Amino acid sequence: MHTLFVNGKEYSCEEDKQLLSFLREDLGLTAAKDGCSEGVCGTCTVLVDGKKTKACTARLSRLEGKHVVTVEGIPADEMRVYEHCFAEAGAVQCGFCIPGMIISAKSLLDVDLNPTREDVKKAIRGNLCRCTGYAKIENAILMAAEFFREHKEIPPAPKTLEMDQHAKRIDAVSKVNGTGKFVDDLRPEGMVFAKCVFSKYPRARIERVDVSRAEAHHDCLRVLTKKDVPCNVIGHIKQDWDVMMGEGDVTKYVGNVIAVVASENKDALDELVKLVEVDYTELPAVTNPFDALRGDAPMIHEDGNVMSRASLKRGNADEAIRNSKYVVTRKYKTGWQEHGFMEPESCLAMPEGDGLLIYSTCQSIYDVRRECAKMLQLDPKKVHCHQPLVGGGFGGKEDMSVQPYAALMAWVLKRPVKVKYTRQESLDYHVKRHPMEMEFTTACDENGKLTAMKGVIIADTGAYASLGGPVLERACTHAAGPYNYQNLDIFGMSVYTNNVVSGAFRGFGAAQSCFATEMNINLLAEMVGIDPWEIRRRNCIKPGDRLPNGQIAGPDTNFEATLDAVRDEYYANPCVGIACGFKNSGTGMGKMDIGRVLLSVEQGKIHIRTSAACMGQGIGQMVLTEICHVTHLDPALFVYEDPDTIRTPDSGTSTASRQTVVTGEAARRVGEKLKCALEGGKTVADLEGQEFFGEYSAKTDPLGAIKDNPISHVSYSYGTQLIILDEETRRIKKAVSAFDVGMPVNVQSVEGQIEGGMVMGIGYGVTEKFECVDGLPKSKFGTIGFIRATDAPELEVILCKPDKKDRLPFSLGAKGCGELCMIPTAPACAGAYYRLDGEFRQSLPIAHTPYRKN
Numbered sequence: 001m002h003t004l005f006v007n008g009k010e011y012s013c014e015e016d017k018q019l020l021s022f023l024r025e026d027l028g029l030t031a032a033k034d035g036c037s038e039g040v041c042g043t044c045t046v047l048v049d050g051k052k053t054k055a056c057t058a059r060l061s062r063l064e065g066k067h068v069v070t071v072e073g074i075p076a077d078e079m080r081v082y083e084h085c086f087a088e089a090g091a092v093q094c095g096f097c098i099p100g101m102i103i104s105a106k107s108l109l110d111v112d113l114n115p116t117r118e119d120v121k122k123a124i125r126g127n128l129c130r131c132t133g134y135a136k137i138e139n140a141i142l143m144a145a146e147f148f149r150e151h152k153e154i155p156p157a158p159k160t161l162e163m164d165q166h167a168k169r170i171d172a173v174s175k176v177n178g179t180g181k182f183v184d185d186l187r188p189e190g191m192v193f194a195k196c197v198f199s200k201y202p203r204a205r206i207e208r209v210d211v212s213r214a215e216a217h218h219d220c221l222r223v224l225t226k227k228d229v230p231c232n233v234i235g236h237i238k239q240d241w242d243v244m245m246g247e248g249d250v251t252k253y254v255g256n257v258i259a260v261v262a263s264e265n266k267d268a269l270d271e272l273v274k275l276v277e278v279d280y281t282e283l284p285a286v287t288n289p290f291d292a293l294r295g296d297a298p299m300i301h302e303d304g305n306v307m308s309r310a311s312l313k314r315g316n317a318d319e320a321i322r323n324s325k326y327v328v329t330r331k332y333k334t335g336w337q338e339h340g341f342m343e344p345e346s347c348l349a350m351p352e353g354d355g356l357l358i359y360s361t362c363q364s365i366y367d368v369r370r371e372c373a374k375m376l377q378l379d380p381k382k383v384h385c386h387q388p389l390v391g392g393g394f395g396g397k398e399d400m401s402v403q404p405y406a407a408l409m410a411w412v413l414k415r416p417v418k419v420k421y422t423r424q425e426s427l428d429y430h431v432k433r434h435p436m437e438m439e440f441t442t443a444c445d446e447n448g449k450l451t452a453m454k455g456v457i458i459a460d461t462g463a464y465a466s467l468g469g470p471v472l473e474r475a476c477t478h479a480a481g482p483y484n485y486q487n488l489d490i491f492g493m494s495v496y497t498n499n500v501v502s503g504a505f506r507g508f509g510a511a512q513s514c515f516a517t518e519m520n521i522n523l524l525a526e527m528v529g530i531d532p533w534e535i536r537r538r539n540c541i542k543p544g545d546r547l548p549n550g551q552i553a554g555p556d557t558n559f560e561a562t563l564d565a566v567r568d569e570y571y572a573n574p575c576v577g578i579a580c581g582f583k584n585s586g587t588g589m590g591k592m593d594i595g596r597v598l599l600s601v602e603q604g605k606i607h608i609r610t611s612a613a614c615m616g617q618g619i620g621q622m623v624l625t626e627i628c629h630v631t632h633l634d635p636a637l638f639v640y641e642d643p644d645t646i647r648t649p650d651s652g653t654s655t656a657s658r659q660t661v662v663t664g665e666a667a668r669r670v671g672e673k674l675k676c677a678l679e680g681g682k683t684v685a686d687l688e689g690q691e692f693f694g695e696y697s698a699k700t701d702p703l704g705a706i707k708d709n710p711i712s713h714v715s716y717s718y719g720t721q722l723i724i725l726d727e728e729t730r731r732i733k734k735a736v737s738a739f740d741v742g743m744p745v746n747v748q749s750v751e752g753q754i755e756g757g758m759v760m761g762i763g764y765g766v767t768e769k770f771e772c773v774d775g776l777p778k779s780k781f782g783t784i785g786f787i788r789a790t791d792a793p794e795l796e797v798i799l800c801k802p803d804k805k806d807r808l809p810f811s812l813g814a815k816g817c818g819e820l821c822m823i824p825t826a827p828a829c830a831g832a833y834y835r836l837d838g839e840f841r842q843s844l845p846i847a848h849t850p851y852r853k854n
Contacts, residue, residue, distance in 0.1 A: 002060035007073025013060055020044045020055035023070060030185040031071035031099040031178025033391070035128075035342045036423040040782040042127030043342055045100035046070050052107040052126070071099040071178040074106065079177055081147045082106075082140075084154045087172035089140035090748020093131035093756065094616030095175025096342040096391030100127050102176060105141040113149040117142065121789040130340045130392050131616045133755035134789040136748065161628035161635045163812050164801070166747045169621040170640050171614070175389070182389045183346040183361045184420055191348070191416040192221055194409045195269040196402075197259040197276045198429065199251040202287070202463075202498040202775025203298075204280040206249050206258065214261055214275035219268035222413055223276065224260045229408060230377040236367065236399050236503075238465035240301060243375055243404050250283065252300055253463035253498050254776060255429035260405045262413060285775040289437075289460045289495035300463065300496040307461050307494045308469040310476045310703065314550055315487035320452035324443035326527040332440065332516040333843040336770040337433035337763075338779065339505060340786050341615075343391020344426045349406040350416035355382030356407055361390050363398045363613045364653035365643045371400050372407040383407075387643040393615030394760075395504030398655055399466050401430050427784075428777040431503030432770060434471055434494070435460045436512040440479070442520035448528040448535045450521075452487035453548075455479050457513065459494040459502070466503035467655075468494040473589060473703055475509030480548035481517045482559055482582035482718050483539040488548050498775045504655055506760065510583055511823045515844060518579040518827035522834065532578050532831060533570045536720070537563050540580070543806070547716075552709050556808045556815070558740035559718035561800040565738035566722050575725040577831030580718070581823035585661040585816035587652070588713035590702030595662030596649035597623055597670045599692040604685055606633075606674070611643040612663040613654040617818050618749040622660055623667040625745050626812055630671035637684055649693070657816025660745065661715055662696050664811035670694025696810065715808055717741045717815045721758070723765075723828040724793075725836055730850050731793075732762060732829070738798040739820065743813035751797045754821040758795055759787050761825025765844060767791075767851045785845075785852065 003012045006027060013022055020037075023029045023046070035043035037056045044055040047069040074082070082102050086092050091101075101124055108115055108123035115123070120138045129137060146152065161167055174180035211223040226232060226246030235241045242249070245256045261272040286292045292305040299305065321327055348359040355378065360368045365385035373380040390397065402419040410417040421429070441454040457475050461468030472494040479490050505511075525535040541547060543557045559582070570576055587593040598609040608627070612619045620640040628635050641647055651663045673692045678684070701710035719739035726733040735758045744750045767785035771778040807813025830841045833849060845852060 002064060004060065004063045004065065005067045007069060016059055016061040018056060019058040019060060019063060022060060023055060029070050029072050033096055033099065034184060035096065035344065036781050038423060038781060041342060043097050043100045045103045045127060047103055047107060050110065052104055071102055080154060081144050083173045083176045085144040085147060086140040086176045087168035089136050089143055090752045091132060091136040091140035092169060092172040092175050093752055094342065094392040095180060095389060096182065097127055097129045098175050099178045101137055105144060109145055109148060113145050115142065115145055125788050125790045128342065128786055128788065130342055130760065131756045132752050133759035133795055134792045135755050135795045136752050138789065157636065159634045160632060161625055163625060163629050164744045164747065169618055169746070169749065170624055171620050180389050182343055182391055183348055183359050186348050186359055186388065188350060188416045191418055192262050192264050192413065193266040193269055194260050194262040194405060194417050194419045195273055196257045196405055197261065197273050199254050199256040199258060200278065201251060201280055201282050202253050203285040204251050204282045206245055206247050206251065206278060207281055208279040209247055209258060210277040211259055213277065214272045217272055217275060219263045219265045220272055221262040221264065222409065224408060224412060228412065229375060231375050234371045234375050234400060234404065235464065236466060237469060241464045253500060255500065257405065260409055262409050262417060285498040287497055287499050287775045289458050289497055292495045292497050300498065305496045307465050307496050308472055310473045310492045312476050312488055312490045312549060314548065317452045317454050317487045317489035320487035321441060321443045321454065324451045325446040326524055327441060327443045328520045328523045329439065329441040330520060330842060332438045332519065334512045334515060335435050335844060336500065336772060337505060337768060338427060338770045338784055339394045339396035340784070341392030341394060341396060344421045344423055345397065345401040345430060346418070346420040347402045347406040348416060348418045349410035351410065351414050352384055355384060356410060357384045357386065358403065358407055359386050359388060360403050361397060362387060362403070363393050363615060363655060365611055365645050366650045367653055368400070368403050369645050372403055375404050376407065376411055385645045387613060390613060390615045394506045395508065395655065396430055397615065398504045398653060399431055423781050427779055427781060431466050431501045433505035434468065434502040434509065434512065436475065438513065438516045440516045440520055442517065442524060444524050444528065446528070448525065448530050448538050450483050450485040450539045452485065453480050455490040457492035459492065460497050460499060461494045462497055462499045462501035464501045466501050468502060471504065471509040475513045477549050477703065477712060478510035478582065479513040479517060481514065482541050482580055483548065484541050484545040485548060486546060500772050500777055506757065506819050507823045508656065508819060510581065511764065511826065514581045514823050515827045518824065519830060519842070522831055533563065533567060536578065536580050546709065549712050550709050551712050555806040556715065556742060556802055557718065558800050558802045562718055562720040562738040562740055565798045565800055566720050566736055569722055569736055573724045575727050575832055575836045577723045577828040577835060578720065579824035579827035579831060580720045581820060582716050582718045583657060583820040583823055584713035585715045585717060586658040586698045586713050587656050588700040590700055593658065593662055593698040593700070594652060595659070595666035595696045596651045597663060597666040597694045598649050599670050599674055601684060601687045601690050605639045606637055606684060608638055608640045609648040610651045610663055611648040612651040612659045613643055615654060617753060618746060619659055621749060622664055622745050626664050626667040627671035627674070629812060630668055631675045631678070657819045660814050660816050661811050662698055664814055665696035666694040668812055669696060715815050717817055717820045719820050719824060721824040721828045723832040725832050727836065730836065734794040734796065735762065736796045737821065738800055739817060740800045741817040742815035743801060743807055744799055745814050750799065750817055753817050754797045755795045757821025758825055759792050761822035762829060763787050764822065765826035765829035766846055766849050769845055769852065
């Protein structure tokens with residue numbers, strides 16, 4: 001028997017289990033999160049006798065008589081200070097890491113109410129955050145220290161909310177105090193657990209699958225195989241993804257599922273998986289897209305190894321290059337990048353009437369409904385999907401991962417079933433950023449005016465299509481950069497291999513091609529005899545100019561201001577890199593792109609209902625702000641509902657930086673309707689029971705549209721970034737972003753998104769490396785190279801706001817920033833190191849820096 005005190009109460013447990021498991025499963029204290037179970041991420045941090053401890057590595061046998069404090073045990077008056085300061089500072093995005101951050105903050109402030117920023121960085125070094133870039137978390141802890149030290153009163157909540165304000169996010173408090181629920185925090189009565197049996201090889205013929213030993217185990221409830229799947233092929237855009245594989249099939253990557261086991265005992269799952277016997281004939285894996293294009297390469301899919309093609313041609317690139325004064329041709333290579341969201345994939349499915357209820361961590365509940373309904377061959381109306389809080393996404397939660405297996409097992413067992421990836425399973429099996437190999441030719445005249453470019457892009461999409469088609473399109477359409485020239489010839493192919501699947505990732509193809517273009521531009525500047533800032537300033541797109549894809553830049557284009565904003569900082573630092581980027585908002589390219597918001601007045605409150613998924617970017621605050629800005633109503637009158645396929649209208653996938661534009665405009669429109677309904681002195685109480693609906697459909701032209709000035713996307717955001725090195729340490733000391741993201745909705749959220757993107761971009765550029773060798777993932781969570789607070793540089797964000805007359809005519813002038821913020825970072829890093837040591841880098845992560853051995 002092991003006895004300890006938790007939040008002041010005495011508890012005993014016969015089993016010597018993990019402290020985190022005891023807290024979450026035995027005591028129902030779910031604020032401490034299971035992010036890795038490896039002692040790496042810090043989401044499970046608690047205090048043990050006043051010392052911060054990773055609950056996933058501590059066992060009860062080592063805690064006899066000790067006192068454990070979780071976030072739930074922090075006194076209410078103290079917690080109110082943390083709630084206020086973290087919300088006020090904008091420190092909360094997805095929220096999955098925040099309870100652990102609170103405990104680390106408490107461990108510091110309990111002994112020192114006058115900490116320096118360095119003290120704070122050291123205190124949270126053991127806590128990873130993938131959303132914020134740490135700066136605002138540090139600000140929140142310093143603010144909390146001031147409140148405690150000076151016994152400051154928490155100010156009352158404001159009665160109004162408008163655009164471009166500092167305002168507390170509507171979802172911040174529940175994420176700080178741990179009451180907000182993620183999927184893995186849900187545990188309905190009768191719930192069982194399920195786990196997948198994955199392929200041993202990236203490419204092998206399955207000769208035999210024997211589940212008899214697993215089925216005979218006393219803890220086994222059921223083993224499902226391919227024969228149990230009503231429809232075995234699903235997919236986000238292209239339906240090519242095998243739900244399961246069986247005898248006679250040839251595996252496509254190590255993430256292929258052979259069987260699913262279920263048990264009431266979660267600890268028995270690993271043993272059950274080992275009891276499933278699979279005989280293989282291993283076959284040579286195709287792990288390079290160029291090998292996949294060979295004439296003698298095995299066919300990974302029946303329709304060939306070329307998953308998609310994309311091209312963009314304007315003018316006469318060959319002739320313009322021949323007639324140009326300076327021409328640069330270089331090859332570039334980028335690798336995989338791991339999303340590293342703090343919450344591993346998790347899904348809970350259970351019977352509901354004659355259908356299913358699915359709780360999913362995802363980027364679109366309607367995508368989950370569609371694909372699970374297709375797999376089960378059910379009417380989609382019988383699949384009810386609900387999205388609790390989502391602990392980060394960055395594109396990595398667009399595809400299905402655990403959802404089909406939870407849904408299938410729940411459908412068969414008629415019981416609640418939870419499937420959750422371990423952190424290693426998440427690393428090994430979910431999608432990654434596309435590796436790309438590129439050959440780019442860029443030309444300019446004697447004055448540095450860009451004249452033409454040609455490019456070839458080969459992308460490794462891995463075993464399945466995922467979002468490989470649209471990612472390739474964005475890589476091509478953004479390849480020329482945000483510059484004013486019209487002679488382009490860009491061709492790309494996305495190729496199937498037996499590698500881990502590549503899919504959506506913040507930047508969505510533009511991050512890869514931006515690296516190549518920006519590096520070529522640096523070389524052209526040298527040839528011309530001007531500096532990298534000047535060549536970009538001479539070519540930057542301005543209102544009325546034509547983008548390289550032919551679209552006319554609208555009056556909201558404020559790219560020029562971003563370059564001017566960093567000019568002085570650029571010239572003040574000898575070891576500085578500069579890069580520019582742009583990113584579309586919205587799906588565009590002629591595809592359906594609709595945002596929807598429904599308001600319902602219920603018991604004196606206005607419920608905001610939209611399915612737009614929030615993975616931390618602040619959807620709830622965005623729609624609330626746009627509605628309050630129009631109606632001038634008190635934000636306390638509103639309730640923001642979780643996405644739910646019964647309650648909330650389909651607002652499309654949270655992807656392509658689209659929600660602020662399309663769902664934001666839908667929110668503005670429904671706000672106008674609500675405002676009209678309140679005219680004549682009516683109050684919210686007078687509208688009881690009424691509903692108001694807002695919808696916005698973005699109209700665009702398809703890629704390759706035969707017209708002089710196609711509208712590929714309804715809006716673009718632009719930005720310039722600097723990376724400044726310390727000459728002595730050769731490390732990055734400061735990152736500066738000047739961005740045109742239109743009218744900010746919520747200042748802290750915009751700044752926080754950009755800061756997090758900068759740090760993620762620095763990771764992509766210099767610190768992170770995901771390795772997949774011969775089709776086998778080799779990386780561990782603790783060694784990929786995610787940046788911690790003590791390694792994060794100083795961050796500066798400059799918002800270049802347009803004049804009122806130049807704002808977008810929709811979404812109250814707001815544009816997306818979630819993807820743009822990391823697109824120019826890697827080339828800015830490479831440019832800075834080129835300035836420092838003269839070595840021109842052509843692959844990512846860049847070599848020969850203090851951050852990695854290779």
